[in-house]
Amino acid sequence: MSDKKHEPLLSEIRKILQRDHVTFAELSRLDGFSGDLQIWINHDRVSNVIIWSGISQEGVDALETIRQEGEYEMTPTPILTYLIDGAALNLPIAKSARHYKKPHWSPTVLRRRKGSARANPG
Numbered sequence: 264m265s266d267k268k269h270e271p272l273l274s275e276i277r278k279i280l281q282r283d284h285v286t287f288a289e290l291s292r293l294d295g296f297s298g299d300l301q302i303w304i305n306h307d308r309v310s311n312v313i314i315w316s317g318i319s320q321e322g323v324d325a326l327e328t329i330r331q332e333g334e335y336e337m338t339p340t341p342i343l344t345y346l347i348d349g350a351a352l353n354l355p356i357a358k359s360a361r362h363y364k365k366p367h368w369s370p371t372v373l374r375r376r377k378g379s380a381r382a383n384p385g
């Protein structure tokens with residue numbers, strides 16, 4: 264992402280990601296992260312599973328940059344993680360990786376990949 268307007272949000276996301284188990288509820292508190300878009304799991308074995316709702320295009324772009332760098336991954340987390348952070352989606356919880364007829368939510372956190380080259384300062 265070479266567009267300079269995305270750099271402040273990307274920088275703020277990187278600061279938060281120095282901790283482990285970062286929720287989208289935490290990210291949604293950042294200026295410029297919230298918007299009208301959603302992140303869905305797009306896989307041949309899974310359909311109608313949403314990861315988070317209410318993300319700006321700038322937030323999606325920043326997350327895509329981080330995803331492409333390969334240092335962090337999205338992993339499932341218990342809903343309690345989101346309840347502690349004070350935000351959750353009002354959808355049924357996805358209990359397994361499968362096709363759902365109606366939208367379900369998969370509570371997800373961002374975590375540093377094991378063996379990541381960068382040392383974790385937190």
